[in-house]
Amino acid sequence: MRRLFLIAVPYLWLLALFLVPFVIVLRISFSDIALAIPPYTPIMDTSGGVLAGLLDLVSQFDLENYWFLTDDDLYWKAYLSSLQIAALSTFFTLLVGFPIAYAMARAPREWRATLMMLIILPFWTSFLIRVYAWIGILGTEGYLNQLLIGAGLIEDPLTILNTQIAVYIGIVYTYLPFMVLPIYAALERMEESLLEAAEDLGCNRITAFWLVTVPLAKTGIIAGCFLVFIPALGEFVIPSLLGGSDTLMIGKVLWEEFFSNRDWPVASTVAVILLLILIIPIILFQRNEQRLREEEGQ
Amino acid sequence: MAASPQNVFAPWDDAYEQPLIRFQNVTKTFGTFTAIEDLTLDIYAREFFALLGPSGCGKTTLMRMLAGFEKPTSGTITLDNQDLARVPPNRRPVNMMFQSYALFPHLNVFDNIAFGLKRSKMPKGEIPDRVDEMLRLTRLQQFAKRKPHQISGGQRQRVALARSLAKAPKLLLLDEPLGALDKKLRQDTQFELMDIQEKTGTTFVIVTHDQEEAMTVASRVAVMDAGVIVQVATPDMIYEAPNSVYVADFIGDVNLIPGYAAVTGNRAAISWGEGQPNIIAKTELKAGTKCTFAIRPEKIAISAEEPGDDVNKLQGKVLDIAYLGNISTYHVELAEGKVIKAQVANEQRVARRRFTWDDVVWLSFADTAGVVLTQ
Numbered sequence: 001m002r003r004l005f006l007i008a009v010p011y012l013w014l015l016a017l018f019l020v021p022f023v024i025v026l027r028i029s030f031s032d033i034a035l036a037i038p039p040y041t042p043i044m045d046t047s048g049g050v051l052a053g054l055l056d057l058v059s060q061f062d063l064e065n066y067w068f069l070t071d072d073d074l075y076w077k078a079y080l081s082s083l084q085i086a087a088l089s090t091f092f093t094l095l096v097g098f099p100i101a102y103a104m105a106r107a108p109r110e111w112r113a114t115l116m117m118l119i120i121l122p123f124w125t126s127f128l129i130r131v132y133a134w135i136g137i138l139g140t141e142g143y144l145n146q147l148l149i150g151a152g153l154i155e156d157p158l159t160i161l162n163t164q165i166a167v168y169i170g171i172v173y174t175y176l177p178f179m180v181l182p183i184y185a186a187l188e189r190m191e192e193s194l195l196e197a198a199e200d201l202g203c204n205r206i207t208a209f210w211l212v213t214v215p216l217a218k219t220g221i222i223a224g225c226f227l228v229f230i231p232a233l234g235e236f237v238i239p240s241l242l243g244g245s246d247t248l249m250i251g252k253v254l255w256e257e258f259f260s261n262r263d264w265p266v267a268s269t270v271a272v273i274l275l276l277i278l279i280i281p282i283i284l285f286q287r288n289e290q291r292l293r294e295e296e297g298q
Numbered sequence: 299m300a301a302s303p304q305n306v307f308a309p310w311d312d313a314y315e316q317p318l319i320r321f322q323n324v325t326k327t328f329g330t331f332t333a334i335e336d337l338t339l340d341i342y343a344r345e346f347f348a349l350l351g352p353s354g355c356g357k358t359t360l361m362r363m364l365a366g367f368e369k370p371t372s373g374t375i376t377l378d379n380q381d382l383a384r385v386p387p388n389r390r391p392v393n394m395m396f397q398s399y400a401l402f403p404h405l406n407v408f409d410n411i412a413f414g415l416k417r418s419k420m421p422k423g424e425i426p427d428r429v430d431e432m433l434r435l436t437r438l439q440q441f442a443k444r445k446p447h448q449i450s451g452g453q454r455q456r457v458a459l460a461r462s463l464a465k466a467p468k469l470l471l472l473d474e475p476l477g478a479l480d481k482k483l484r485q486d487t488q489f490e491l492m493d494i495q496e497k498t499g500t501t502f503v504i505v506t507h508d509q510e511e512a513m514t515v516a517s518r519v520a521v522m523d524a525g526v527i528v529q530v531a532t533p534d535m536i537y538e539a540p541n542s543v544y545v546a547d548f549i550g551d552v553n554l555i556p557g558y559a560a561v562t563g564n565r566a567a568i569s570w571g572e573g574q575p576n577i578i579a580k581t582e583l584k585a586g587t588k589c590t591f592a593i594r595p596e597k598i599a600i601s602a603e604e605p606g607d608d609v610n611k612l613q614g615k616v617l618d619i620a621y622l623g624n625i626s627t628y629h630v631e632l633a634e635g636k637v638i639k640a641q642v643a644n645e646q647r648v649a650r651r652r653f654t655w656d657d658v659v660w661l662s663f664a665d666t667a668g669v670v671l672t673q
Contacts, residue, residue: 191400193397193398194400196365196396197394197396197401197402198402199366199367199386199388200366200393200394200414201393201413201417201461202388202414202417202418202465203388203417204386207417218404
């Protein structure tokens, strides 16, 4: 009985906080926009009894909103561009994050806690404020341009803000800890003597890195990539603050449908499709985690 | 001596034999700490050479310098007359078996053993054959496809050995190779190691803090203390003729009796305790007056009656008996308070032994049974 209760807790949690909201969103995505509060046709009309209401519910399932998304190329372009931005920024985050994680794992033991703290510290300030800070840095009159002009490297200020470059910078900056921490965890477990063994058996430093360090950090790299890619795909704040009007990302489209157009059904449809796109990497991520656990289970 | 009968394999006694490894005045310092101090040592081909000492004595540093992971601060190390100073670890004909085994956790047993071969000039087609040979040598054939975490500690130890032997190095370094194994397995593996060393003809240098292990496997043992080699000799010489109190005390059980010696000819008469007869011992030392007489417990006979013809006789009282099954160690307290250990093989059942706690007994030994040490 107690066991059943214990197992039930996470399932109830999932049911209440994930499945029920999802079903509501799904249902809204099947309804039509209406001048009402909330602004769509009722989910379930129970005025004629519950049974009639349910029947009504099923009969009303129509994919009109989904067809609508395929009609307007804005949506699939937004999805594609989101995928591209998420994938590229994941790659850049890996590029920046791996050396940081590597340096942390190789640092003297007494320093590691401090370095870890430095990685986590930015989380203590509001995410929004940190993104705003980048506007001050990247703007035409921003610190970066002032510095570069002051150093005589450029004459005219660079336009970085309101371009995709600013979005990449923002995403890499924001999600860096999610990349660094799992890679650090994997590298920290690695015995130093493995690299010595590789050298002893004929590797130089570089081949030892490719043949030993990278494979052993692989699970950490994969975990980090998913932890960056998944939230970056639906990212809304960073592209809308740093990306300007040119940057098309599905999170922004979703926000506009919801708040500007007040078209809840289409916004819900966009959200449902986004979820479907995310399910694939999430499942892959879970598999990776499971494999990791199995390997460690020994 | 593992490889061959005692009187055959002794290249260190042969003036014409060239050593494989030569340490010349090697010093290694870490900051202000001196790990190795002005060390000179020759190791010959096909030797099974043991570096023995307590932790921190510099034995691991010595080995890591051979592997190339540490560079000597001064002095030279040569292998086959080639100076190793500028040769990086991956270009030395030297392989190492790590104390932690350092098996690659992402590769199976086969690929772990093949790892070094794939980095070598060996043609691709020959690699599987060589790996199979190594698997056979270490009796690991049925584990080839297993990952390191799927096999036992003893099997992992053999994989590490196979991997380090696969490239047929001129020199194999073993860093506490049996430290992680339990006692029974360790003893079996010692003989296995000797067997493999004999089969492959590779020169082995083993680092250990376990004197029994060093004595069992090694052709010669170097006893180290605080960065200095105290004595290099065959196991029997180290045991029977230690050159210092440190070596005598480090290897096995010993009675150390400090005293003052008068040397006449090749005999020393050591006066050591109030009211006790002098100990007479054969010695080649031109002893100063102060010295230590060292004698192993098993070289001392114990009897209830006064023995007849032995040179040295001491009377005492049995204080303690440690029964170890095959042998018993008697702790005998002499009149002036000194406790001497004497070891006797239990040839008869315990119930039939002739003396017990508090009995008065005689200890006796010949003048050749112990050694007189002045260091």
